[in-house]
Amino acid sequence: MADEGAQAEGITMSGGGLYSLATLGAKDVIDGAMPLLEAAVDAIPTESFASGFTLADMGCADGGTSLDAIGRVIGRVRSRVPGVPVTVASTDQPRNDFNALMANVHGLGPFVGFLDGAVDVFPIASGTSFYRQALPSGSVHLGFSATAMHWLSGKPGDISDHVHMVGASGAELEAFRARAHDDWRQILLCRAAELVSGGRLVLVNFCIDGDGRHLGNTGGIDMFETFARIWSEFLAEGRIDRDEYVAMTLPQYYNTVEEFTAPLVDPDDPVCQAGLRLEHVETRVVRCPFAADFEQHGDVERFVQGYIPTIRTWNESIWAAALHRERPVDERARIIEDYYARYADRVRAEPEGHGMDYVHAYLVIAKA
Numbered sequence: 001m002a003d004e005g006a007q008a009e010g011i012t013m014s015g016g017g018l019y020s021l022a023t024l025g026a027k028d029v030i031d032g033a034m035p036l037l038e039a040a041v042d043a044i045p046t047e048s049f050a051s052g053f054t055l056a057d058m059g060c061a062d063g064g065t066s067l068d069a070i071g072r073v074i075g076r077v078r079s080r081v082p083g084v085p086v087t088v089a090s091t092d093q094p095r096n097d098f099n100a101l102m103a104n105v106h107g108l109g110p111f112v113g114f115l116d117g118a119v120d121v122f123p124i125a126s127g128t129s130f131y132r133q134a135l136p137s138g139s140v141h142l143g144f145s146a147t148a149m150h151w152l153s154g155k156p157g158d159i160s161d162h163v164h165m166v167g168a169s170g171a172e173l174e175a176f177r178a179r180a181h182d183d184w185r186q187i188l189l190c191r192a193a194e195l196v197s198g199g200r201l202v203l204v205n206f207c208i209d210g211d212g213r214h215l216g217n218t219g220g221i222d223m224f225e226t227f228a229r230i231w232s233e234f235l236a237e238g239r240i241d242r243d244e245y246v247a248m249t250l251p252q253y254y255n256t257v258e259e260f261t262a263p264l265v266d267p268d269d270p271v272c273q274a275g276l277r278l279e280h281v282e283t284r285v286v287r288c289p290f291a292a293d294f295e296q297h298g299d300v301e302r303f304v305q306g307y308i309p310t311i312r313t314w315n316e317s318i319w320a321a322a323l324h325r326e327r328p329v330d331e332r333a334r335i336i337e338d339y340y341a342r343y344a345d346r347v348r349a350e351p352e353g354h355g356m357d358y359v360h361a362y363l364v365i366a367k368a
């Protein structure tokens with residue numbers, strides 16, 4: 001099995017700006033955080049940013065989904081301290097497509113960037129994991145992250161009969177839970193160091209909500225069950241071997257609200273002692289835009305052509321990494337193509353119920 005740290009770093013969203021073009025729902029999730037972001041800006045003491053404001057967008061991918069939100073945050077900051085210089089630090093893993101990010105930020109891609117007509121706005125990028133401190137201590141006023149912190153720092157083990165922790169049980173699930181517990185604290189401790197006193201975090205993270213719902217599982221056909229079943233069909237058909245089947249374990253964990261909030265409400269927890277306090281938490285379901293559109297237009301092929309690319313953007317790199325390196329590259333590519341083609345055929349055969357509704361916890365955290 002590949003080294004677990006390297007495996008986690010190998011996670012990449014689709015490059016070349018494709019991520020944001022295909023992942024319309026992620027933008028809806030971010031846009032829905034605007035009232036929380038604006039309230040967070042309003043709560044930060046103005047004296048802390050009289051001469052400069054720093055916003056961090058952690059796990060930004062190609063940045064297209066957060067352009068509008070960042071533009072609006074800059075506007076809100078300037079409404080409090082007119083003309084104040086704003087640094088926008090976009091951070092992600094070293095292998096992220098930072099060329100696509102900068103093209104989007106500068107409006108050179110398919111979107112209007114937040115620099116259009118902006119004065120004294122300074123975009124910078126850091127290929128530093130959120131499991132490390134990415135910016136100097138006491139330098140960040142507002143830390144933001146959307147749909148990123150479910151990626152663990154590494155894979156704590158393989159799940160023998162599923163592809164994701166939502167289908168795991170027993171000791172295998174416990175290993176994921178323990179890793180996620182440590183990882184969440186590590187993320188928060190790094191942010192506690194980066195924030196100015198009175199700074200805020202708005203973190204929008206995948207979760208398992210109070211009704212047991214999670215990404216792709218809100219009452220219709222469970223997306224992760226579909227992933228797992230097709231992968232087991234490939235095993236049964238001899239397309240992949242047992243090692244490849246087992247290696248396809250997503251290094252992700254979806255926390256519950258209780259798991260997210262535990263370190264923020266226990267005064268003895270190192271996170272509380274580092275000054276972080278929970279201000280707000282809520283869960284939300286954001287509808288899969290492709291499934292919602294399908295209900296209106298009823299065109300199955302149009303649904304398939306929107307929905308399948310959106311799931312490919314975030315998990316194709318993991319499926320590809322599970323295949324033996326000894327397989328010729330074109331053979332690996334064929335398996336991956338056939339995998340998504342089979343998923344597409346399932347949607348064509350029974351479109352109702354498929355979709356990737358998003359289930360998030362929206363957290364606002366203050367640095368005392």
Ligand SMILES: C[S@@+](CC[C@H](N)C(=O)[O-])C[C@H]1O[C@@H](n2cnc3c(N)ncnc32)[C@H](O)[C@@H]1O
Nearest residue numbers: 026059060061065092093129130146147148151
């Ligand atoms: C689904 S994308 C979300 C992109 C964007 N924030 C959004 O909401 O549309 C998840 C991002 O998290 C990044 N990511 C995963 N693990 C990370 C880590 N340890 N540090 C920083 N970024 C990470 C991935 O590289 C990817 O760009």
